[in-house]
Amino acid sequence: MQSGKLSKGRNCIYSIEVAQPTHPGERQKIQNSHHDIEETHDIERLTLSDFETELQQSGSVVLVKEERSLNGTETAFSLEDLFQMLSSQPENSLEGISLGNIFPGSISDGMNSSTHNVNFSQAVSHDVNLHEAMLLCPDNTFRGEPGARTSQPQEPFLQLNSPTANPEQTLPGTNLTGFLPLVGNQMRNLTSQDLLCDLDINIFDEINLMSLATEGFDPMEVSQLFEEPDSDSGLSLNSSHNSTSVTKSNSSRSVCEGATGCSSDLEPLSHRDLEGAVGGYYPEPSKLCHMDHRSDTGFLGDVAFQHIYHNHTYHLQPSALDSTSRSFSWHGKSQKISEYLNDTDRNLSRDERRAKALHIPFSIDEIVRMPVDSFNNMLSRHYLTDLQVSLIRDIRRRGKNKVAAQNCRKRKLDIILNLEDDLCNLQAKKEILKRERAQYNKAINTMRQKLHDLYHDIFSRLRDDDGRPVNPNQYVLQCSQDGSVLIVPKELVSSGHKKENRKGKRK
DNA sequence: CTTATGTGTCATCGC
DNA sequence: ACGCGATGACACATA
Numbered sequence: 001m002q003s004g005k006l007s008k009g010r011n012c013i014y015s016i017e018v019a020q021p022t023h024p025g026e027r028q029k030i031q032n033s034h035h036d037i038e039e040t041h042d043i044e045r046l047t048l049s050d051f052e053t054e055l056q057q058s059g060s061v062v063l064v065k066e067e068r069s070l071n072g073t074e075t076a077f078s079l080e081d082l083f084q085m086l087s088s089q090p091e092n093s094l095e096g097i098s099l100g101n102i103f104p105g106s107i108s109d110g111m112n113s114s115t116h117n118v119n120f121s122q123a124v125s126h127d128v129n130l131h132e133a134m135l136l137c138p139d140n141t142f143r144g145e146p147g148a149r150t151s152q153p154q155e156p157f158l159q160l161n162s163p164t165a166n167p168e169q170t171l172p173g174t175n176l177t178g179f180l181p182l183v184g185n186q187m188r189n190l191t192s193q194d195l196l197c198d199l200d201i202n203i204f205d206e207i208n209l210m211s212l213a214t215e216g217f218d219p220m221e222v223s224q225l226f227e228e229p230d231s232d233s234g235l236s237l238n239s240s241h242n243s244t245s246v247t248k249s250n251s252s253r254s255v256c257e258g259a260t261g262c263s264s265d266l267e268p269l270s271h272r273d274l275e276g277a278v279g280g281y282y283p284e285p286s287k288l289c290h291m292d293h294r295s296d297t298g299f300l301g302d303v304a305f306q307h308i309y310h311n312h313t314y315h316l317q318p319s320a321l322d323s324t325s326r327s328f329s330w331h332g333k334s335q336k337i338s339e340y341l342n343d344t345d346r347n348l349s350r351d352e353r354r355a356k357a358l359h360i361p362f363s364i365d366e367i368v369r370m371p372v373d374s375f376n377n378m379l380s381r382h383y384l385t386d387l388q389v390s391l392i393r394d395i396r397r398r399g400k401n402k403v404a405a406q407n408c409r410k411r412k413l414d415i416i417l418n419l420e421d422d423l424c425n426l427q428a429k430k431e432i433l434k435r436e437r438a439q440y441n442k443a444i445n446t447m448r449q450k451l452h453d454l455y456h457d458i459f460s461r462l463r464d465d466d467g468r469p470v471n472p473n474q475y476v477l478q479c480s481q482d483g484s485v486l487i488v489p490k491e492l493v494s495s496g497h498k499k500e501n502r503k504g505k506r507k
Numbered sequence: 508c509t510t511a512t513g514t515g516t517c518a519t520c521g522c
Numbered sequence: 523a524c525g526c527g528a529t530g531a532c533a534c535a536t537a
Binding site: 372397400401403404405407408409411412 | 525526527528529530
């Protein structure tokens, strides 16, 4: 995004007037004014002009419509730009306006007391990282009573897409009628985390990415939007930056993990983050998340607000595409991004969010399940950028592989289960066979014993010619083929066996 | 805090 | 050569 007017192709622009308090009493007054507004109006339903009027009366933040035409070529402001402007409150500057001005109850006592007219085209020169701005925003800014969150926190943003009869009050891409009511009304009931969740990818999708697919968007914007650079698509190119990016992530986290770390860590972070960003710098969801779930702890105070740095460059260096788009590995970020996302996007997969960001005109399911021919036809039929095609192919590859992995695991599990079944069956069979063998052995032993008894019984009854008992060690009983039983001396049996063995060997 | 389990993803291989 | 499925390995989430 480049510095420019608030709206594009519309016939009016807006500037912001800020009445800042000079002392705590005045601050209280502003808060009360907001409170009155909240009490007496359904700000969500206010038109922009209504809102202007009310806020003008309240004396805090006023969005002033400037009745002059735009040439239609000026670049649209993103919501992020707006937040940058709103959050870029230089320490000793008369120009900056802070989130504290926008959101009642967060105004730093240290801020100057002048009333400023801040045009967006002026304010954009501050170029303050939204991440920092939000990071440093006093947490009590948005904090409402616990449990007092509105039941439909997303509602204001739904208006971003809603058609409006009056084009003057609905800015394309930057629908302030959707945004500002949140500021005026819903903020009181939202924690800072809620705010950040609401100011999530959806918003940037709706506002910044709406025209990307058709207006030559910068891939880096999208990749920065999600910071999901593990893909081999254009979204994630250079893996060599992973290590540094992790460091950056940790650094970012360290900023949030301790109140004292805010000032020391902020500058390098902000510079690194901002350099290479073209116009609209999209805060990394992870970073926003780092702060958002910590902002409730209350360490983000006004002191930290003084450490917003200015005069950051907004030039995109060609090499920055890789470095920024591949800044973080996804795995470590999923939870943080999940925390950062709103309820709707939290349920979306990474690819779904990516597809949404790139406005892929097909569903994930379609992309994955479509037959190859249909898939190729689909790609050729539609005009798609290289980035979109790359993402679609990645989505398809990942989707296919996911299914394949599921099938593989299922198959592996089935194999394991089958093997376990087989093992069970074989063990059962083994037990049966063992029992059978024991039974057979028992039977054999019984038979053997019976034979032994019978043998001795027969010999005990046998008498030789002299009437003496026959010695069983010298004779054996032999059954002939005709059923007769002969008493044969052992010597003959053994010699006969030897002869038979010799015959057998000769054969 | 550790461990087991489930899941997504990537790299690689073979068809 | 290319696409695709299968699968091991890894990282992460979760119970």
